[in-house]
Amino acid sequence: MENIYIEGSHTNFFVPTVEFNAETGVCVLSGESFLEDTIEFYDPLVQWLEEYTSEIKKPMTFEIKLTYFNTSTSRSILDLLNILKEYEDDGGEIIVNWHYDEDDIDMEEDIEDYMLDTGLEINMIPFDEDEF
Amino acid sequence: MQSQSLFTRMTGKNVLMSFTGPFDTEVLSIFGKNIENSISQNKKLNKTIFKVFIELAQNVSYYSLEKEMTKKGEKAGVGTFIIQDFNDYYYFVLGNPIDERHEAILRDKCSRINSYDRDGLRAYKRELRKLPPGERGTGNIGLVQAALVSRNPLDYTFIEINDSQSFYIVAVKINKD
Secondary structure, X not given: OOOEEXXXXXXXXXXOEEEEOOOOOEXXXXXXXXXXXXXXXXXXXXXXXXXXXXXXXXXXXXXXXEEEEOHHHHHHHHHHHHHHHHHHHOOOOEEEEEEEEOOOHXXXXXXXXXXXXXXXXXXXXXXXXXXX | OHHHHHHHHHOOOOEEEEEEEEOOHHHHHHHHXXXXXXXXXXXXXXXXXXXXXXXXXXXXXXXXXOXXXXXXXXXXXXXXXXXXXXXXXXXXXXXXXXXXXXXXXHHHHHHHHHHOOXXXXXXXXXXXXXXXXXXXXXXXXHHHHHHHHHOOOEEEXXXXXXXXXXXXXXXXXXXXO
């Protein structure tokens, strides 16, 4: 199974950095997400997670370090987290860490709401933006 | 369009930025970038205005009754947005023509959003997010997000254009403090 690496950019649209590693099981989604075509971008990530959780089945650590995402992206994030929850329910080992700016109350609420929606335990890890 | 010029006259004070035309992806991204970089010296405040802009402008792009084909061959909704600068707040105003039959639905949505406290808004956003994209009503998630991010109610009005069309205006205050 191939790894995914997408280098993020902040130009007219905001492409998040994606590092999904099939050998280590560590997946990182960071930066900002506001895309011209959200579904086109996230579909391969959804497929990758589906393949990993059905074929590789090793422990996973999912790290989210997004500082901004629009509501269109928020649907795709929900899809990713739902796959992780299904994996956990099927006996998969999964740790989800979500790093967020300690001053960003909107983001803090978003993470809490994702936990409510998915039933997945997400470790909320605040950081100081100036030191990030 | 008569209602648009009326709209511009009504809101023509303290204007920092304005645009009338198709809200295609290029327009969204260029204005988004300007808002993010140049509205004020306060980066976090700019980001809040940016978040409101992105959510509401996408609604114009999808739902405006008036569509224009862009150079890239996309069909984008036509509308107007204005950002005004007042002492204590920025005011983000956005308008587009709608089918008169959708006025009641939109009025209900805006009124529903304004009736909720923050927890209610969060629950409503979660409810809308679970619907598949493109399903009726899902576009209003942007309105909910604008209310959540700005921490202010939506101001909205409808101006009759003719028997079959209205001009829908939605505005949000973004406090400077």
